[in-house]
Amino acid sequence: EVQLVESGGGLVQPGGSLRLSCAVSGFTFSSSELNWVRQAPGKGLEWVSYIRISDDTIYYADSVKGRFTLSRDNAKNSVFLQMNGLRAEDTAVYYCARGNSHGGLDPAMLNFDRWGQGTLVTVSS
């Protein structure tokens, strides 16, 4: 069974840091493409970051570039989102989502076929 499990959310003060984890199972991690997508309270979805595990290609949304860093650990079948310089507007539920390119027919940064349950990040003093 395909599973993505996020952890690491919590309450942090503005300017602080937090590290989110996404542990996956049920599919081949080394050839997967994973994304972070967030949803502020009462708002729509916002794509945050993407990683192609096979070659470590990584992309970030402009809103987080320079503050967030995506990394991976193949031994743990996990990806990590290091979030520094957090702002109130980063408050959101952060979802880990698998991208499916269908052999190149779809952007893996848009076609999210499996999602985790999400982890809440609250930035407040």
Added chain:
Amino acid sequence: QSVLTQSPSASGTPGQRVTISCSGSSSTIGNNYVYWYQQFPGTAPKLLIYRNDQRPSGVPDRFSGSKSGTSASLAISGLRSEDEAEYHCATWDDTLSGPVFGGGTKLTVL
């Protein structure tokens, strides 16, 4: 403010056909595939439609997607109470070089 425009709410009665729209531009919907996600309160989104009009395995054929010019639509026929959810559209933005979402439409089944 979202790059893609969706009406905040929509409603229908059981058995009815409802349509949810998503409006973009030539650099978004006009030149790229559209994806639709269904989200129940407190849960993660679920892929409903990909590549404008394709349904993943397990999605009922009551759900259909279409695209025309710079707009896209999600149609739900034979509306059921369990269809009450929020629906999000998404596509690629050629200007931003990244994916963008609509603000979501909350569907109420009366």
